[in-house]
Amino acid sequence: MLLKQKLIENILDTALETGADFSEVFIERRNASTLQSVSGRLEKVNNSKSFGVGIRVAKDTQSVYAYTNSKNPDDLIQLAKDLSKSFNDEKLTKRTPLMELEVGKKHQAKIKPTDVDLKDKVKLMKRSYKVASEYDEVIKQVMVYLVDNEQEVLIANSEGRFVTETRVRVRLMTQAVAADNGMMQTGSSGDGSGKGYEFFDEMDIEAHAKEAAKVAKTMLYADDCPSGVMPVIINNAFGGVIFHEACGHSLEATSVAKNASVFSGKKGTKIANEIVTAIDDGTIDHAWGSANYDDEGYPQRRRVLIKDGILNSYMIDKINARRMNEEPTGSSRRQNYKFSPTSRMSNTFIDNGGSTLEEIIANTKYGLFAKKMGGGSVNPGNGDFNFSVMEGYMVRDGKIAEPVKGASLVGNGAKILHKIDMIANNLERQRGMCGSASGSIPADVGQPSVRVQAITVGGKKKGAK
């Protein structure tokens, strides 16, 4: 065990001495490795080992947090004491004895990163480099990243929860740079999983490498994207970043509970076109954003956020649940022990609709086909969002036409949900890293191809149509 049970119990008790009604200990150990190759040569090998303890103490909606990487019992007890000074009552809450330690059994890795020889890791990277660099003579640089980490967590709280699990994640990404005539463009592609190194037996490494090079070359010779308001077809898989940014963040209790979200107080009302159903599911087998438990130690779940256009559920953590008078939804996550946990997305996606991508394109006279999305961000306070298009094409008379570069999409989350007027049946999820209040965490985004009737497209070229 990461710390002795007796010490954990002491910390939980000490924290409750001055009137707090909840205490929690989060202990984490992590081994991580990041490999980077440039021009096919292994340049960086970064291994890291972390250990830390986070202690949280709360009374009603007020919570305080401390973290350290000391294992020393005196230091840890002192930290709990320091935190308890934020409250100044008599001891009010009696701690529920810890349950028998529960070990999370789902999503376990077959081949752990620490059991893989560095030579074999490098071989995976070379496969990718070979295909990307040989794709075309305009490809001037190829960088390959192989990232893995194994996180062991143990969570205990004053309500008796006592759980542990080991989470393994691996990811291989390739970035290609195409250059010609003083211009440069980049393309990237890759995949990751909540599995161990067995994942690379199923990943088509060569296909991703080719894709990275192809996007870089296509965008190198692409025209500047025209600017203006137009229909946009957002492709499946990473296209789901639109929902993630535009709506997902605004459905997290972090902003909802404080009335700081456009969706505060909208539960049970229509917030989207009735063809839209959206789900956040932290239980999908071995998925990038899955886990046995959330980072408050409660089971991860499947949450139907929007059902046929009606707001059905928020994502809620323990403290915000108190503020909202609702139950937590097993949605609490954090990057590591350096962050107090809060409500976050896991694997979030729009569900399949009734059209096909071909039908959507054929039904669009003029617009943009955002085949591959980059990242984006949102201001939850008013729902305004932006995201960038990595690979885009104009659509003319129901057909995909010339490639365009440098496009970004801006809009408003509350409004765009009503403007989704066609949804295809090709749902796919894709890996992403999501940054917010409790740090950067792995999260899947996903959707089938969708059409948004009208959205502002920002590009360098003047005037649409």
Next chain:
Amino acid sequence: MNIDKLFKRASEKSVTDIQVFVSDKNNLNIEIFEGKVDSYVIADTSSIIIKGIYNKKMGTYVTEVLEDDIIDEIIDTIIASAKEIDSLDDAIIYEGDKEYKKLTDIFNENLFNLDVKKKIEKLQKMDKYLHEYDKRVSVVETMYSENTNNVILKNSKGLDLKNKANSAYMGGQVIVKDDKDQRVGFDVLISNDFDDFDIKKISKEIIDNALASLGAKPVPSDSYEVVFSNGALATLFSAFQNIFSADAVQKNLSLLKGKLDKVIGSDLVTIVDDPFMKKSARSRSFDDEGVATYYKELIKEGTLKTYLHNLVTAKKDNVKSTGNGFGGSVSAVNLKMEAGKSTLDEMIKSMDEGIYITDVQGAHAGANAVSGEFSLQAMGYYVKNGKKERPVALITVAGNFIDMLKDITMVGKDAKMSYYGVTTPSIKVKSMPVSGS
């Protein structure tokens, strides 16, 4: 961890040179929501970055586990890494410079020792002030964050350096609402001097800006003259910092390749790296490789004067390191675009028709440091006949950062250090494509 023991063990296992970078951090974060302490975080962490040369290749290990019984694992991992690395880069551990500048103002003991109750009181005062300022203010959060970083660098070539710095920021976020619209205002002040936190002044700015943006709408898509506020330029500029890195240049990842001593910007543009900037917790007298830092002009009146180097990139280009080896790569310490002669008012007044941009968003995805291109969500004001006519939101402004440097026509007096650690004035740019309605 016993460093001498680590060095001895490394030498026994044929690691020819070794270096440790020990970092001890203290953090304090406080957030006040609706008058009450909503979040209070205290932290105390240590970590060590160990770099070792084996067979002329460099292996790296980062650990927060500091017990001596991990020493063999560290050295074995470094050796295993070094054996696989086939990069042609040299592995260098530095013997040190003759002199290192003494930085006296980057650690402020008074700030560190100031009772946390005083810090909370000031935040609560700010919360109250923000609430009472205008009845359209609906949600208020105020925050204070303080970091102390104590760094020790030691290596087997006898180098032994120390640096201690602290800094804090205090700020607030408000949501303002009227019948039709809802807008967010946010800003922070950064300093290591608690008296610098003028909460009335910043509160007024946060709310005035948020209120002024109520009812913002897009403008028709077209090309416009643009003024970027100092804060908006900071966000944009920080996304393109890497173009100055010699590492990026050598890897064909920077548009500044082959541009040394050439004119790449308007003669109004001077960009420097000032590692000794006062009250910046980023300020350092040595970089992570132990090289002494110094003040340098990167772009002087439009001409590119130098790239930023660490030991490895410098050796490749046959120059001296510029003391910019940070985090295993190359970066500036305090990047700063020098202030100009104009006031913000003068810049706005000089536009017949244009956009005054107060904020850009999404730079992590919408700005590409390799191609230089950006297309970013922006907000601000539509300017007609030299006057702010109405607030603007949900537009994008697009361009190429390198082209933009040439098109700068006015530079403001108002250089300010941002949340992102870069210092920028406001600027006026000739013409940029803006996408809106």
